[in-house]
Amino acid sequence: MMSKRGRLDQFIAKRLQVSKKAVRQWVINHAVQVDGKDAYGVDQQIDEFSHIVCNGEVLQQFVRQYYLLHKPKGVVSATKDDIHATALSLLGLSTEQQAMMHIAGRLDLQSSGLLLITNDAKWSAALMSPQHKVAKQYLVTVANPLDDNYAPAFAKGMYFDYEGVTTLPAQLTVVSDYQAIVSLHEGKYHQIKRMFGRFRNPVIELHRFAIGDITLGALKQGEYRALTTAEIAIVSGY
Numbered sequence: 554m555m556s557k558r559g560r561l562d563q564f565i566a567k568r569l570q571v572s573k574k575a576v577r578q579w580v581i582n583h584a585v586q587v588d589g590k591d592a593y594g595v596d597q598q599i600d601e602f603s604h605i606v607c608n609g610e611v612l613q614q615f616v617r618q619y620y621l622l623h624k625p626k627g628v629v630s631a632t633k634d635d636i637h638a639t640a641l642s643l644l645g646l647s648t649e650q651q652a653m654m655h656i657a658g659r660l661d662l663q664s665s666g667l668l669l670i671t672n673d674a675k676w677s678a679a680l681m682s683p684q685h686k687v688a689k690q691y692l693v694t695v696a697n698p699l700d701d702n703y704a705p706a707f708a709k710g711m712y713f714d715y716e717g718v719t720t721l722p723a724q725l726t727v728v729s730d731y732q733a734i735v736s737l738h739e740g741k742y743h744q745i746k747r748m749f750g751r752f753r754n755p756v757i758e759l760h761r762f763a764i765g766d767i768t769l770g771a772l773k774q775g776e777y778r779a780l781t782t783a784e785i786a787i788v789s790g791y
């Protein structure tokens with residue numbers, strides 16, 4: 554969902570099918586409130602989370618929502634799918650609420666782990682931006698044994714022809730012959746699988762267990778919870 558900012562008079566005129574002149578008069582007469590206060594002008598900027606009341610009628614009252622889902626394998630990171638269960642379908646939200654939600658940082662069909670779902674486009678865009686340097690951590694299981702060549706290659710970055718860019722430095726820590734923890738500050742298309750592909754080492758399992766200080770904890774596959782205030786605040790300004 555894209556963030557929707559605009560003028561107060563345009564919103565009310567369209568919502569109630571009235572003229573902007575009528576809206577102007579209501580504002581003058583203190584008949585319009587935004588977030589509990591009288592509107593200060595017809596050109597006042599609002600967004601999709603502004604609480605708007607006109608002549609005692611509530612016109613908009615969306616609340617920011619942030620959820621953490623432990624995505625199982627076989628669940629698609631999408632809002633709709635004709636074949637597979639979707640991440641949103643596991644949240645038990647109303648149809649109206651689902652229409653407002655989107656996924657911040659997708660996982661592919663056969664990957665599992667931490668998935669963030671929100672209706673706050675500004676927050677999710679900041680969270681996924683490399684500029685904010687929020688680390689995404691994955692436990693990766695591969696088909697062939699790992700060696701000392703992997704960590705330097707990941708730290709150096711790899712050039713991807715598809716995008717025409719070099720990946721940012723990534724941290725790889727070998728935890729066993731066939732498993733490593735990978736920490737990224739970006740999320741290009743199938744990035745981890747493609748990076749291991751440079752070594753001709755197929756990824757067997759990919760499990761994301763943390764984004765910044767947000768972790769799965771004891772959450773079981775298919776379970777979800779609301780984010781805490783501290784977790785939401787990992788994006789500066791929230």
